Amino acid sequence: MKQPSNRNAKLMTGNDACADAAIIAGLRFFAGYPITPSSEIAEVLAKRLPQEGGVFIQMEDEIASMAAIIGASLAGVKSMTATSGPGFSLMQENIGYAAMAEVPCVIVNVQRGGPSTGLPTLPSQGDVMQSRWGTHGDHPIIVVVPSTVRETYDWTIKAFNFAERFRVPVIVLLDEIIAHVNEKVILPKIEDIKIIERARTQETRASYLPYRFTDTDIPQFADFGTGYRYNVTGLSHDETGFPTNDPKKIDDLYRRLNRKIERYRDEIIEFTTESLDDAEICIVAFGSSARSAYRAIRMARKMGIKVGIFHIFVVWPFPYEAVAKLSEHIKNFIVPEMNLGQIAHEVACATSCNVMKVNRVDGGLITPDEILEAIHHVPV
Amino acid sequence: MFPYEKYLRQDRFPHIWCTGCGCGIIMKAMLRAIERSKIPKDSIALVSGIGCSSRTPGYVDFNTLHTTHGRAIAFATGLKLAKPLLKIIVVSGDGDATAIGGNHLIHAARRNLDMTVIIYNNHIYGMTGGQASPTTPPHKKGTTAPYGSLEPSFDIAGLAIAAGASFVARSTCYHAVQLDKFIHKALLKKGFSLIEVLSPCPTYYSRPNRLGTSVDMLRWYKDNSIPVETSRKMSDHEKANKIIVGILYDQERPEFCEEYHKLIERVKQTNKI
Numbered sequence: 001m002k003q004p005s006n007r008n009a010k011l012m013t014g015n016d017a018c019a020d021a022a023i024i025a026g027l028r029f030f031a032g033y034p035i036t037p038s039s040e041i042a043e044v045l046a047k048r049l050p051q052e053g054g055v056f057i058q059m060e061d062e063i064a065s066m067a068a069i070i071g072a073s074l075a076g077v078k079s080m081t082a083t084s085g086p087g088f089s090l091m092q093e094n095i096g097y098a099a100m101a102e103v104p105c106v107i108v109n110v111q112r113g114g115p116s117t118g119l120p121t122l123p124s125q126g127d128v129m130q131s132r133w134g135t136h137g138d139h140p141i142i143v144v145v146p147s148t149v150r151e152t153y154d155w156t157i158k159a160f161n162f163a164e165r166f167r168v169p170v171i172v173l174l175d176e177i178i179a180h181v182n183e184k185v186i187l188p189k190i191e192d193i194k195i196i197e198r199a200r201t202q203e204t205r206a207s208y209l210p211y212r213f214t215d216t217d218i219p220q221f222a223d224f225g226t227g228y229r230y231n232v233t234g235l236s237h238d239e240t241g242f243p244t245n246d247p248k249k250i251d252d253l254y255r256r257l258n259r260k261i262e263r264y265r266d267e268i269i270e271f272t273t274e275s276l277d278d279a280e281i282c283i284v285a286f287g288s289s290a291r292s293a294y295r296a297i298r299m300a301r302k303m304g305i306k307v308g309i310f311h312i313f314v315v316w317p318f319p320y321e322a323v324a325k326l327s328e329h330i331k332n333f334i335v336p337e338m339n340l341g342q343i344a345h346e347v348a349c350a351t352s353c354n355v356m357k358v359n360r361v362d363g364g365l366i367t368p369d370e371i372l373e374a375i376h377h378v379p380v
Numbered sequence: 381m382f383p384y385e386k387y388l389r390q391d392r393f394p395h396i397w398c399t400g401c402g403c404g405i406i407m408k409a410m411l412r413a414i415e416r417s418k419i420p421k422d423s424i425a426l427v428s429g430i431g432c433s434s435r436t437p438g439y440v441d442f443n444t445l446h447t448t449h450g451r452a453i454a455f456a457t458g459l460k461l462a463k464p465l466l467k468i469i470v471v472s473g474d475g476d477a478t479a480i481g482g483n484h485l486i487h488a489a490r491r492n493l494d495m496t497v498i499i500y501n502n503h504i505y506g507m508t509g510g511q512a513s514p515t516t517p518p519h520k521k522g523t524t525a526p527y528g529s530l531e532p533s534f535d536i537a538g539l540a541i542a543a544g545a546s547f548v549a550r551s552t553c554y555h556a557v558q559l560d561k562f563i564h565k566a567l568l569k570k571g572f573s574l575i576e577v578l579s580p581c582p583t584y585y586s587r588p589n590r591l592g593t594s595v596d597m598l599r600w601y602k603d604n605s606i607p608v609e610t611s612r613k614m615s616d617h618e619k620a621n622k623i624i625v626g627i628l629y630d631q632e633r634p635e636f637c638e639e640y641h642k643l644i645e646r647v648k649q650t651n652k653i
Contacts, residue, residue: 029462050647055461055640060487064454067447067484071427071458074445075466079458097448224443224459225466227422231438233446242392242438243446 008187014146014178017153017185018108019044022080025160026195027106028054029079031068033061033087036120037176038110041082062087066094070103074232076200076223078160082108085118085127088134095169096135097234099257102211102219104163104198106156111175111287111338113363122363123176125287125338131171132316138254140261142268143171143316147290149183155313161196162268166260167218173315175338177288177365205229210241213252217260261317269319275301276308281332281378284323284347286312289336289366296371307375315343320350327351332378334358336366354379387411387421392439397432398506400594402553402579406500407436409556409577410469413563425466427456429481431473432507432581433500442469450481453488456495464637467567468495474515475505478534482514489543489572491636496566497574499536502581510584521588536576541629546571548629550608552578552601555625562627571635578623 012020019041022030030049032042042058049056055072059065062083069079083091088109098105111127113119127134131143142162146152152174159170201208201220210230211219222228235243236250244250261268275297276282285293290311300307310326312319327333333351335344336358344357358374360366388411397403414424424442428434430449437444443466447455456468477485477499488495504522505511512522512529515536519528537550547569549562559577566573580586580597591597601623608626611619 029458031458050640050644051651053644053648055644057457057461057640059454059457060483063451064457064484064487067451067454068458068461070447071445071455071460072462073458075459075462077462079462093448094451223463224425224445225422225463229421229441229443231444231446233438234448235446 008189009184010187011182011184012149013040013180013182014149014152014174015040015110015180016044017149018082018156018172018174019048021153021156022106022160023048023052024190024193025157026078027080027160028052029069029072029077030055030081031057031059031065031072031079032081032083033059033065035084035087037112037179038082038084038108040179041108062090063094066091066107069105070094070098070101073103073105074224078104078164080106080108082110084110084112085114086116088127088130092134096137096139098169099135099139099141100234101232102167102257104167105169106159106163106172107169108172108174110179111173113361119363121176123288123338123365124361124363125175125289126342126361127173128315128337128339128342131173138258140166140168140257141171141316142166142168142261142314143173144313145173145286145315146178146313147287147311149178149181150185151313152178153185153187157193157195161194164196164198165218166264167198167221168261173287175288201228209239211237211239211253213239213256217256217263265317268314269317269322270313271319271322272311272313274309274311276310276326276330279306279308279330281305281307281334281375282326282330283307283309283334283336283371284312284343285309285336286315286343289338292366292368293336293371295368296375299368299372300375305375318346320346323347323350327353332356334371334374334378336371336374338366382412382415384408384411387414387440389439389441395439396435398583400580400582401432402502402577402581403432403436403500405553405556406433406498406559406577406579407439409560410498410563411440412560413567416560416564417567419467419567423465423467424469425456425459426469426471427452427459428471429476430507431476431505432502433471433473434476436471450476450479451484452476453481453484453495453497457488457493460493460495460637461640464641469567470495470497472497472499474499474501474503474534474536475513478514478536478539486539486543489540489545489574492544492546492571492633493636494570494638495572496563497572498563499574499576500579501536501576502579502585503533504581504585506581506584510588537574537628540574544572544633545574545629546631546633547573547627549627550576550623550625552605552623552625553580554598554601555605558625565627569630570638571633
């Protein structure tokens with residue numbers, strides 16, 4: 001008997017999946033500036049957003065794009081921008097503003113080779129550290145890294161949920177491979193998708209404090225223009241939202257801003273594992289490099305080598321505890337990444353075990369054979 | 381006596397502006413214009429960047445957004461498009477609006493996005509200590525132009541007109557009564573409106589350039605300003621070094637936010653078929 005199908009199979013690219021998922025997540029304002037290899041996200045949304053009653057605007061640069069999505073989010077509208085390396089660099093100042101003023105927003109960075117103009121049409125994972133530390137000062141941030149088109153769909157939605165839940169900028173790190181590869185995906189049913197909205201205040205204007213310290217460390221939001229008439233600034237501010245030079249209040253603010261993400265690490269961090277129970281070697285992978293890693297471990301297993309994978313979806317906050325726990329029984333780690341070892345360094349922070357790097361920065365995808373070769377070189 | 385208390389966040393005073401600064405004169409003119417326009421406080425979003433002028437939002441009781449240097453208009457663009465019923469006022473300085481924020485200024489004017497931009501032009505970076513700005517006149521000194529500026533200065537109003545603004549006026553802190561009429565007209569104008577206001581900075585502009593006190597600066601504005609109507613009958617030679625004040629440009633043009641919402645309706649209709 002034929003099963004009734006409610007599956008929604010599609011052939012789509014990562015950029016398509018990102019744009020579609022954003023609308024499902026509630027995106028109704030996009031501001032961006034064209035840049036390869038992210039432009040298709042803007043192109044899809046230029047068409048789709050007006051159909052949903054939302055707004056698309058092509059700004060004069062990436063600085064303005066980032067500013068505009070913060071402005072729209074303050075009006076209570078879920079907002080996003082998409083860019084790549086050089087544009088991501090230009091956005092950093094206002095990403096810091098969003099972190100400081102606690103304005104929910106999503107920034108998609110489709111990584112290409114860098115620094116500078118670099119390799120506009122070729123993939124990279126060179127912005128892992130920039131996504132964490134690109135803007136100045138200690139600041140909270142969440143960075144998610146999908147490795148397939150379907151994951152791009154899911155993690156774009158989760159990125160919006162994180163932004164709303166924690167009132168932080170959330171970065172979706174794609175790369176040129178995932179952005180442009182066409183894959184068959186079976187999308188989840190809309191009713192199965194969990195959508196989170198920012199907590200809005202129920203207080204009166206008289207009692208409302210826009211940056212009130214609460215048990216959750218996450219202040220409640222009031223949309224601009226709904227009668228609360230509060231102040232938002234990128235300066236150090238107190239609970240009222242006005243600038244302060246009081247050392248105690250400044251210290252309280254910075255510690256709360258960062259604690260707001262740290263204390264919810266377990267809720268935010270997500271990874272998956274395969275074949276790790278008996279493994280002697282663990283491959284720590286993320287993004288499109290993880291795809292080659294899965295293939296490499298199957299090849300190695302056929303040869304009788306005990307290898308497994310630790311596949312990271314949320315790269316910041318980094319899952320130090322999970323890596324440390326693994327290193328209680330696994331003594332060798334291999335980190336394939338299309339940069340010169342940005343995540344290998346974090347893995348080494350979590351474990352004193354041997355951490356081997358497999359790196360490519362020539363615009364090519366790391367192949368399963370290259371990872372397999374590293375596996376053969378592990379000192380046993 | 382005008383009821384300024386109605387609009388001021390009195391617990392935020394004293395303000396940070398120097399004695400003799402023009403910022404307060406412009407802020408008060410803005411409040412009088414808002415009162416006359418009858419726009420409710422809840423419907424106004426006052427957006428600023430960084431600088432002395434950009435501290436205005438902290439002192440007034442609206443939805444207030446103090447952003448990054450030069451970016452106020454870009455933040456305001458998102459705010460307006462997401463909530464078209466908000467009346468957006470941007471306050472900015474000469475450095476904020478025409479140096480670091482020049483790109484955003486011209487593109488918002490080109491789009492003719494509905495907002496009123498008030499630029500406090502004091503010819504200097506005041507907050508950072510008197511560095512030369514794009515409107516520091518040639519030969520005038522700043523801390524980064526110790527031998528006098530070599531650069532021609534920007535004509536802010538002219539720039540806005542060329543970029544496509546709907547309404548552009550110029551005034552000075554001396555012409556305070558005229559100024560609130562211009563701001564009032566700008567608030568009622570649908571589209572991008574800009575008012576350039578020459579404003580004294582006794583601390584960092586007048587003093588190093590030996591231009592006297594704030595009162596001397598206001599007197600200088602008075603003696604050297606020419607109404608735009610009069611200026612049209614004057615030769616370029618006669619107009620040199622004069623301040624042309626008045627409504628310099630006032631035209632109707634399709635407004636971006638309204639056009640975008642028409643587009644949404646059109647797309648939705650097409651989709652229904």
